Amino acid sequence: MSLDSEMRSIDIRRIITGLALAAVLLAALWLRGWPLLFVILLVAALGLWEFYSLFWGPTGRIPSRICAIALGWGMLCLTWMHRPQDALVCLGAAFVLAAMSFLFRWDVIEEEDAFAASGIFMAGMAYVPLLLLPATYLSTLKLIFVLAAVAISDTAAYFVGTRFGHHKLWPRVSPNKSSEGAVGSLVACVLFCAVYGGMYGKAGWFAFALLGVAVNAFAQLGDLFESALKRSVRIKDSGSILPGHGGMLDRADSLLFAMPMVAVVDQWFFFF
Known part of the structure; x- marks a missing residue:
């Protein structure tokens, strides 16, 4: 199998797994309890x-x-x-x-x-x-916000980095992550948060755009932290339960850092 064919196979598995995870999460959020x-x-x-x-x-x-x-x-x-x-x-x-x-x-x-x-x-x-x-x-509205913001950040980082990444972001921590992917992740997250804030927020689109910068910063920090953990023990993925993504930590690493930040901000500012 050629490198391009292998990359397409990984992309398809990643998309299918991502859609399945989104469906499960949306169902759980809708049912709550x-x-x-x-x-x-x-x-x-x-x-x-x-x-x-x-x-x-x-x-x-x-x-x-x-x-x-x-x-x-x-x-x-x-x-x-x-x-x-x-x-x-x-x-x-x-x-x-x-x-x-x-x-x-x-x-x-x-x-x-x-x-x-x-x-x-x-x-x-x-x-x-x-x-x-x-x-x-956190309420359903807030959980959907942070889940979607992190998912869009991760997806943009992956596809922008895969297609246009030429400059390594932090080679020792994560050799596959690029500066172009990090910028794409930030732009996508800020745009999503600004639109979300304009539609559903109480603080307006500009405040949500600033919140998007913070969400993306913490999401990328969480991703880099988990990458450093794996590099320190010379392991590529934390698991293999999620085809195209690796393990649960590989999928949730960004969320684990971004969600507490949103919860803290929510206690002090009225975004929702």
Whole structure:
């Protein structure tokens, strides 16, 4: 198969997977309630499993993974039930368990990298379920906004970078990302946000255009962060569950950074 044929095959798989994901998300957002919570919990579980697989391998430290998923689900469900203070208790419980594991592995088993394992455990808790919390309380209108803005940013970056990318954005972190793709991502996101704000927002199109700059900056930061994680352990994709995209983290990395930013801005400014 030629390189052009292979690229077309990847593009088609990427488009089909993207449309399928969009359909699932739109259905969950329309139904709200338990269907939306189920999707959030599924993303959290898959994201945590993939994160730990980067450092522990596909089957390493299974009990730690199960514990992290259970505590992460507790954080998300309790926030969904409007009990954020109890969600923080789950995060605190994760830290206590990580501390106990470190003490045991360092003193009894005498592992030299005992603290590294506990640090990875807590990093996963902070990276996935903690950053996913806004998905449990943002309104449908706000969730659609941030999901669409991030999706448009990622799509524009991919296609503009693939067709016109000649200058590397940050080769050591992500050798395939180009400056042209980053600019295309920014322009597409700002245009979408400005149109969205003009149609549905309370702050006007210009304020939403500025918000689009922030959304895109955080989305690209999240993408670069996850790319750096993979590069640090010499892995191309976090998983293979999503054809054309890789793993769940490969698809949700931008959203994990952009959504909390939108949630914070929403507390201080009246965009919606």
